[in-house]
Amino acid sequence: MTDPKIPVTEDELHAYVDNELPAERRGDVEAWLAAHPDEAARVQSWRTMADALHARYDSVLDEAVPKRLEIEQLVRQPRRWVYGAVAATLAAFMAGGGVGWVAHGAAARPSTFQSFTVDALDAHRLYVVEVRHPVEVPGSERAHLQQWLTKRCGWDVRAPELAGLKLVGGRLLPGPSGPASFLMYESASGERFTIYTAKAETEATQMRYSAQGSDSALFWADRGVAYVVSGAVDRSRLTQVAQAVYDQMEKGGG
């Protein structure tokens, strides 16, 4: 039996509340608390705190588990999984549902996404305001542009056909690890979109959304190439463009 005269320590109070105290010491602590109402109130406040945490977060336990967290989904072939996840992400954006960065890739580290997207958005902001020299090679020389960028970058750079958008042209940029390609498109009303590609460290990832100031970007990786589609438009419009880009890359790559 522990000596009840031994003063109760701060650690023991916590252990008492958390049921970590040896059974033989509980009585001592209870007796001590009865004689120290201020301390008893403090201990009570921790219980109230636990109740508040449960009241706030236990509802999550009852929520339906999102599809993307289902084990069956996660153990499927990565390739199919990524495609399905991108489609699901796009659908969520279309519906205006998802906020913030949505599904991200299995293997990719956040820093990978961030460096790509920050680089791409920097390039986007730098060049979309250019009136006379936004690109190195004009869109009228599409075939040459694609050939040149493919040769310099080392992966297949294609300028997709995007409904309602005209290819302004493209340039070669320094990327996070080697060259990056940069294509610019323009709508009839002057909205500009850019498609940035660079070598990715990972094979494939799901799509993510990011906003910085008035510009936003959707980014993903596919077959070891990272794509960032940027524009100063709302998410649903940007998503339409990104979907068109994704679909053409998907078809083109087989």
Add this chain to the structure above:
Amino acid sequence: MTAFRQSVEAMIPALRRYARALTRDADIADDLVQDTLVRALRSEKLFLGGDVRSWLYTILTNLNKNRRRSLARRPQFMPLLDNNPDASGTEAEGRDIERALSTLVEEQRSVLLLVMLEGMSYREVADIQGVPIGTVMSRLARARAHVKASIEGERPTLRRVK
């Protein structure tokens, strides 16, 4: 489904709760849970028995640490605000506790939630965080004091006057 997968699956709701409280953002929380599950499933063959529950919480806690580290490097890249509060999130008490959590440093928030919300023992939390039990207890004590002060600070009428 293998027994391993079943025991992982059974943990998903609790992992989502912990992640939600840890990040206070539903999307980021589910991202974390997804990454945790992917890693766990990939390591299925490496898992030689033991406590799946602690192991999953360890992965999630570490992933969140990495996430926060990279956010700290690029502060302009913070995720958007969560505009979809939970049904219960409108309660003043829920907001108070959420705000109080957000003022804690990461290690303290994690200890507080693992003990008070997830019902982990000090020993388990020590293993998850890779620190001695004494460190867990001092983090817990500081976290409780901080949250208490934060909640009472927001409701001055309840403050004790000496």
